[in-house]
Amino acid sequence: MDWNRTKSIFIFVFLILNIFLYWLYLDRYNEAQSVEILGEKTIEARLKDDNITYGPLPNSNESATYITGEVHIFKNSAPDDNQKVSFTDETHTQISAVFINPVKLRNINDDASLIDFVHTNVKNGDSYALWEVDREERVAVFFQKKNNRIFYYNDSAVLKVHWNMDNEVTNYEQTMIDNIEEMEQQETVIPPLQIFQTLYNKTLLKSDSSIAQVKLGYSTFSKLDKTQVLIPTWEVQVKLSDGEIEEYFVDAIDGKIIEIQGDKQQGEEEDWGVE
Missing domain, CATH: 1.20.5 (Single alpha-helices involved in coiled-coils or other helix-helix interfaces)
Structure with missing residues (x-):
């Protein structure tokens, strides 16, 4: 070799x-x-590349805290003599009120008319915020709020107002949370742009859309008998190119996307950091 x-x-x-x-x-x-x-590349640049627009954002240094509350037990008494109240369940946690003489709304096309009606005629009416109006079905949905932060889709904190074809309110259903207390420790919430990053990473923000609303509220974290724990939650409403509105909810403390359907909520762990 x-x-x-x-x-x-x-x-x-x-x-x-x-x-x-x-x-x-x-x-x-x-x-x-x-x-x-x-x-x-920043989330701002990515959104710009996809022609996703948004307006002024809430304070990025905003703080919030978990809150607790108890499901209200109603008494068999009406706010005034023009209402007849009945319970819709055995626990007395939901009432149905019927007006003996229906109450005329000032202007059905003006949301302020519905808000004024609730403040005047419903127990603790000023603790509810108008969420949705369906004028075809003649019903307005209000969600309870605390410090102007809405309790999103909580079946124990909702008010539904109904009116007839003469634009007179005939009846309403109400649930309520009371004895609301804030936990001592304040938390700095995740800034809105990082919430956008969470949604963008999951391809939930579509090209040529517009982020129409970003607000901080609360969603249900847990229920213990009649006691609830609520967590700070970002609500993001997105207007698509065809005009349709999509809404998303994200835990404002740890960045989980929250799926809310009525009173059912599921959290999914998300990476909300900018890559």
Whole structure:
């Protein structure tokens, strides 16, 4: 065997292998650098690239705290002589009130008319915020609030007002949470732009859409018999290019996307940091 020839072949093969590995290293390195550069793009830039617009945002240094409350037990008494109240369940946690003489709304096309009616005719009416009006079905939905922060889709904190074809309120149903207390420790909430990052990472923000509303409220964290714990929650409303409105809810403390359907909520762990 010609050992010198064999040695030369091994040296040549290892040289080619080293060149290939070095080329592979450079290729992977350049690819990684490219990914890193793309990853450094801010959420503002990403939204701009996808033509997703938004207006002025809430204070990014806003703080909030968990709150607790108890489901209200109603008494069999009406706010005034023009109302007849009955219970809709055995626990007396929901009432149905019927007006003996229906109450005329000032202007059914003006939301302020509905708000004024609730403040005047419903127990603790000023603790509810107008959420939705369906003029075809002639019903307005109000959600309870605390410090102007709404309790989103909480079946124990909702008011539904009904009116007839003459724009007179005929009846309403009400539930309520009372004895509301804030926990001592204040938490700095996740800034709105990082909430956008959470939704963007999950492809929930679609191109050519507009983020129409960003508000801080509360959603249900847990229920213990008649006691509830509510967590600070970002509400994000997005208007799509076809005019449809989509709404999303994100835990304002730990960044979980919250699926809310009526009073059923499910949390999904999310990475809300900007990549």
